[in-house]
Amino acid sequence: MERAEEREMMRKAAAGDREAAAKCIRTFQPSVYTYILRMSGRPDVAEDIVQEAFVRVLTNLHRFDDRYRFSTWLFTIARRLYVNACQKMKPRYDTSIVDGWGAKPMPPEASIDDGDAMSHARSSLNRVLQELPATQREVIVLFHQLDWPIALIAEHLGMPEGTVKSHLHRGRKKLRDLLEASEKDIAQVEDVWA
Amino acid sequence: MTSAIPGHHNDGERDEPTSQRDLHALIDSIFDGDASADDASKLHRLADDDPRAIDEFARMRRVVDAFREPVETPDATDAVLRRVHGQRQWLPQRLRKTVTLSRVCVAASLVLAAGVIAFIDRHAPQAKLVQQAEPIARLAEPLSETTSRSTEQLASAIREATRIEATRVESLADAQPVTAVDVVRELRLSAAEPAAAMRLRASLKTPTADMRGYAGNFARSDSSSPQLAAAQLVNWASSTGDALLAAFDSDSLRSLSDDVRNWPRTTSLSAKPGADAGELDAVAGPMQSAPTLGSWIRGLVPPPPVDEQANEPTDPTIVPSHLLESSGTLP
Numbered sequence: 001m002e003r004a005e006e007r008e009m010m011r012k013a014a015a016g017d018r019e020a021a022a023k024c025i026r027t028f029q030p031s032v033y034t035y036i037l038r039m040s041g042r043p044d045v046a047e048d049i050v051q052e053a054f055v056r057v058l059t060n061l062h063r064f065d066d067r068y069r070f071s072t073w074l075f076t077i078a079r080r081l082y083v084n085a086c087q088k089m090k091p092r093y094d095t096s097i098v099d100g101w102g103a104k105p106m107p108p109e110a111s112i113d114d115g116d117a118m119s120h121a122r123s124s125l126n127r128v129l130q131e132l133p134a135t136q137r138e139v140i141v142l143f144h145q146l147d148w149p150i151a152l153i154a155e156h157l158g159m160p161e162g163t164v165k166s167h168l169h170r171g172r173k174k175l176r177d178l179l180e181a182s183e184k185d186i187a188q189v190e191d192v193w194a
Numbered sequence: 195m196t197s198a199i200p201g202h203h204n205d206g207e208r209d210e211p212t213s214q215r216d217l218h219a220l221i222d223s224i225f226d227g228d229a230s231a232d233d234a235s236k237l238h239r240l241a242d243d244d245p246r247a248i249d250e251f252a253r254m255r256r257v258v259d260a261f262r263e264p265v266e267t268p269d270a271t272d273a274v275l276r277r278v279h280g281q282r283q284w285l286p287q288r289l290r291k292t293v294t295l296s297r298v299c300v301a302a303s304l305v306l307a308a309g310v311i312a313f314i315d316r317h318a319p320q321a322k323l324v325q326q327a328e329p330i331a332r333l334a335e336p337l338s339e340t341t342s343r344s345t346e347q348l349a350s351a352i353r354e355a356t357r358i359e360a361t362r363v364e365s366l367a368d369a370q371p372v373t374a375v376d377v378v379r380e381l382r383l384s385a386a387e388p389a390a391a392m393r394l395r396a397s398l399k400t401p402t403a404d405m406r407g408y409a410g411n412f413a414r415s416d417s418s419s420p421q422l423a424a425a426q427l428v429n430w431a432s433s434t435g436d437a438l439l440a441a442f443d444s445d446s447l448r449s450l451s452d453d454v455r456n457w458p459r460t461t462s463l464s465a466k467p468g469a470d471a472g473e474l475d476a477v478a479g480p481m482q483s484a485p486t487l488g489s490w491i492r493g494l495v496p497p498p499p500v501d502e503q504a505n506e507p508t509d510p511t512i513v514p515s516h517l518l519e520s521s522g523t524l525p
Contacts, residue, residue, distance in 0.1 A: 169226075
């Protein structure tokens with residue numbers, strides 16, 4: 001979306017235009033949902049956070065400074081909501097019962113039993129992403145999933161571009177190894193059941 | 195673009211052979227979008243030498259491609275708008291159109307009104323769309339009319355006064371509320387009303403002998419000094435212009451001086467202190483010896499100093515200061 005078009009849409013939404021607000025949601029919700037889904041590994045969490053993030057931006061549009069991109073503002077709010085949600089859930093993860101589970105996502109809704117290879121691949125990606133450190137995970141998602149430039153990621157995360165690249169390279173290699181290991185495991189299970 | 199292959203390596207990569215580190219750096223630069231043409235050709239050379247390079251690249255390619263797969267996104271639009279609706283009322287589309295139309299109408303009305311005002315102001319600047327405050331000039335108009343009427347009454351009174359004998363001036367003065375003070379005041383006012391001044395001047399074109407009446411009228415002055423009365427006469431005579439100066443010949447002036455000498459015998463002036471015969475003689479003497487009223491006036495009034503404002507008309511109502519030193523001021 002062009003910058004001018006985005007500004008006009010935001011202006012109308014801020015003036016109370018419901019259609020403009022709906023267009024804003026439909027335009028940006030795929031990227032912000034994917035971002036939170038990749039970060040959390042949980043569609044329900046992503047859905048809740050996306051909804052909350054849009055409610056907050058739409059009720060505070062009068063505070064939006066149109067010198068900046070709306071997506072940057074939206075992602076900042078979504079990320080903050082996600083971080084807050086993680087902090088609220090953290091004590092549960094620290095219990096002995098769920099020790100080690102917290103860092104892993106809930107089982108994906110799409111089951112590997114459905115035979116859909118693509119769903120399988122997406123499920124694997126979501127699962128192995130959760131095994132990456134949070135910063136590496138976030139950098140990889142923003143760079144490869146959302147096509148953010150390194151400079152914007154550095155600004156979003158508040159770290160130097162060199163550090164962002166370092167996280168990107170390490171995370172990418174680790175993700176590759178994790179995905180390959182996951183595929184081997186799945187192949188072995190399939191062999192057993194075959 | 196310079197080569198993006200870094201000269202340093204991460205700690206975890208120190209054990210890798212140099213060619214392996216170069217390969218990973220090249221692959222990273224390509225997937226970072228930083229690779230130059232040299233990096234690409236270098237990767238091709240490495241791939242030719244070592245088939246594992248192609249495999250490394252393909253493995254990383256699969257990771258990156260995994261992110262390209264679309265993610266099904268649940269539509270939160272309605273849920274979000276419902277929640278926002280509770281905090282902020284969205285306008286229905288029909289109402290929004292109505293509001294927009296109303297705004298356009300109001301704006302158009304304002305523009306139209308501004309245009310009409312500008313048009314009227316341009317083509318009929320005298321038209322008054324707004325009740326304005328009365329200018330001072332309008333408030334002064336009734337005063338001018340009053341002045342004019344007063345001056346006409348004064349002229350009429352003077353005309354009537356000139357028809358009677360000087361000895362009857364006193365009774366006339368009692369009957370007519372016109373004193374020297376009034377005359378001076380009216381003449382001052384008439385200075386602001388040229389038409390009234392012209393009428394007064396015309397009324398003064400009376401027979402020379404009748405001018406004596408004016409002297410008697412001035413004898414009614416409230417001034418405490420005959421010298422000041424004479425000064426008032428000078429001022430009055432000056433303000434009435436050349437007609438009076440020309441009308442007063444030497445005979446008339448002598449008659450006037452007689453009247454001045456007779457001022458103490460009038461009831462009003464004799465009652466005033468300081469009006470003794472010596473002072474009156476001091477005034478009347480030069481009058482008798484002067485050939486004309488103008489020469490007598492010039493004898494009383496010293497020639498003005500030559501200055502930059504010499505060409506400007508002298509205020510006829512100003513009394514020479516030496517005449518006022520012992521007698522007070524004009525009203």
